[in-house]
Amino acid sequence: MAAGTLRVLPLGGLGEIGKNMTVLEYEGHLLVVDAGLRFPAAEMVGIDLVLPDFSYLRGRVDDIEGIVITHGHEDHLGALPWILRELRADGELPPVFGAPLPMAMARSKLDEHRIKDVEIEDVKPGEVLELGPFDVELIHMTHSIPDSTGVAVTTDRGTVFITGDYKFDQTPVDGRPADVARLAKLGADGLLLLCGDSTNADRPGFSPSESGIGPHLEQAFLNARGRIIVTCFASNIHRVQQVVHAADKLGRKVALVGRSMRKNVNIGRSLGHIDVPDGMLLQPREIEQFPDEKVVVICTGSQGEPLSALRRMAFHDHPQVELHSGDTVVFSATPVPGNERAVAETIDRLYHIGCRVLTARDAPIHASGHGYEEELKLMLNLTRPRYVMPFHGDFKRIELHGKLAEAVGIPEENVFKGQNGLPLELDERGARFGAPERAGMVFVDGVEIGDVADVALRDRRMLSADGIFVVVATVNEQDGSSVAEPEVIFRGVPFPDEAEELLDDLRGTVESTIARAAKDGIHEADVLQGMLHDDLAALVYQRLKRRPMVLPVVVEV
Ligand SMILES: [Zn+2]
Ligand SMILES: [Zn+2]
Structure with missing residues (x-):
């Protein structure tokens, strides 16, 4: 690669949903953005997790200036402990940077994996980190987990902005909308490359605001007679907050059930992202001692995961919660593609028990964390990039995101529809794809990591x-x-x-x-x-x- 060339190499997240990871390379220095995982497809029998193939980093640990994490979702953070564990043999591990919530989650993960020799640093949006030739700045965005950020990386070649996952929520639950002023400034200063979230590039209009969900949850709760069981993503701390508010209004107490639900709410409370009134929380073992109409259970299992709390309740297999006929189960989430069958199965078991089941099809009780078409266009118009490379989506959504870029006036030849392992190379003459590097999947099978042939x-x-x-x-x-x-x-x-x-x-x-x-x-x-x-x-x-x-x-x- 010629001197002065900036390379943007996606190792995961393109042509698929999950395992987002990107390597930026300039003058022999590397910066890694995100280290996410993917859950295995049904035909990957016996495989627990899927990681990006990170062979590109092997033997180059000393060149890595840092690993920046955009937010705390598994598809951006989940592979971090596995990758660090493997890279440790090659040299001193690079520091990890991100906003406080994802870093708290990273610390908790690394603790579980007993990885202690890594520096994890909280960064505030707006601070500029100087990491080798890279000036790195986090920009606050809204998404379905607090403390979500985009990453602006500036070198002599110009600025690359990786949006992370985002929507433009004008009324977020925490009152902190995306930093549109900073995004507009990126555009005014001249942005070289935009790498943007494509998840909802196929949905017209604007996504609904998270704060619009609360009133619909309250309405659903008003109609409930027995206990209310709400399931949502454990990381969706603002959703949990809205469930807590709705329960509070109706004089119900709240129990958190499921390991990751308790863990995330604890981390969220300690950082001030969620506020639960004193005396309102019940321990799971206390649930049976309270009258049914005084209890809301918030639990994991919105995706039908085999060992999750709700799944076990639905199969009469939960040690603390026995569902009763007349209980109302609220799915405040939609199934991620691939999980539809497991969710449908769980719902059917709930009907068999005699529960009422409410899903996002019955009432607007879920909002996506990813912007729709008009929001993607807004991002393009604010940042006015010279080049665009759609990220975070299957090939169809990457294609559609590319069309949106053209629709707002980016010339077709400046839109790069990439794939994992295909580096975009930017130099004084322009931008083009370079020769492909190795990329693919690495499987985690139990506690072992490796190429399962x-x-x-x-x-x-x-x-x-x-x-x-x-x-x-x-x-x-x-x-x-x-x-x-x-x-x-x-x-x-x-x-x-x-x-x-x-x-x-x-x-x-x-x-x-x-x-x-x-x-x-x-x-x-x-x-x-x-x-x-x-x-x-x-x-x-x-x-x-x-x-x-x-x-x-x-x-x-
Ligand atoms: Zn996300
Ligand atoms: Zn994501």
Whole structure:
């Protein structure tokens, strides 16, 4: 890369929803913005988390001037402990910067991972950090978690603004709207590149304000007879605040249920983002001692997550809360794409118990944290960038965001629709995509991190869908002849009535395959295993029309 070139390399978040991470590079120095994760898709059986592939940073830890986090959501912050843990072997870990709430959440995460050798610094919007060749400034934005910021990074080449997740909420719950004056100043001073949130580039108009949700929650609460259970994102502290206000008006007490709900509200209270009147909070174990009509439970599980509080309540499996017929369950969130089925299942269980269920389809009790089309245009018009690279969205939304940029007058050739691993290079001659770098997914499987090879995922898929046959053949080491009846073991195979017959045929196939191999002088166990696999898999498919995993084991005696 030529001297004086600024490079903007997205490692995650483009062409997908989740695991946002970007590397800025100038004169051999690196600045990382966000370190997010993604939750696995349904077919990634046995995978717990998905991280961006951060190979680009390997061996370059000493070049990293800092890691800046835009806000406290998992898709921007969640990969931080995993990535730091891996990079630690390569050198001294860089400092982490961000607004106070995301930094409090980062500290709590690193504590849980027992990572102590990292400097975590609170930064106020408007302060300028000098990190090597990068001047870094956070700009206050509104979103569905307090203390959300965009990041303006200035080098000799010019200023790049990464918006982070944002909406232009004119009446936010905490009374702190986005710093539009600072955004306009970026535009007036000449912005080189805007990297903007594309999440709602497909929704016309303006997003509704968060503070409009409160009155609808109150209305819903007025109509409730028994207990009220509200589920929302644990990080949506302003939503929790509005639920607390509504409960207070009706003289109900509030219990927080679910580990992340309690943790986030505690952090939010300690930083003054949420105000709960004294004596209003109930401990979860006290819930059963209060009359139903005096209680509001705020809990995790709005996405149908398997171990979440609401999911466990819906399956009569929660240690402290037993749902009653006549309770009202309020979903103050919409399912993230991919979670619809789990949410629908949870809702159905709630009906089975006799609960009333209220979702965002029934009443305006949820507002997105991401701006709609007109807000994206407003951002473009305020900052007047020379170049635009849409961030944070699948390819469709990146495309639509690009169209919005053109609609407000950015020339088409100045809009760069990128993808993970494709660096945008900016120099005195202009901007263009450079050669692609490695980018993709890194899986976390339990507590292990690493490349789970595709083959492992394919195996897990086969096991989960069609089960497994294990066939043990015992052959004579000298002449390769079969010396014992083959054993067939199966697990998880949906079996027809004629199972015995199929097992007999499988054993017969083993015998004939072994005989054929012996005749051809094939003695190597792995070659024989391959032959057995092909013959057995063909038979099983012919009979069951399914492809369970077939695992032949050859024992030589
Ligand atoms: Zn967010
Ligand atoms: Zn996000």
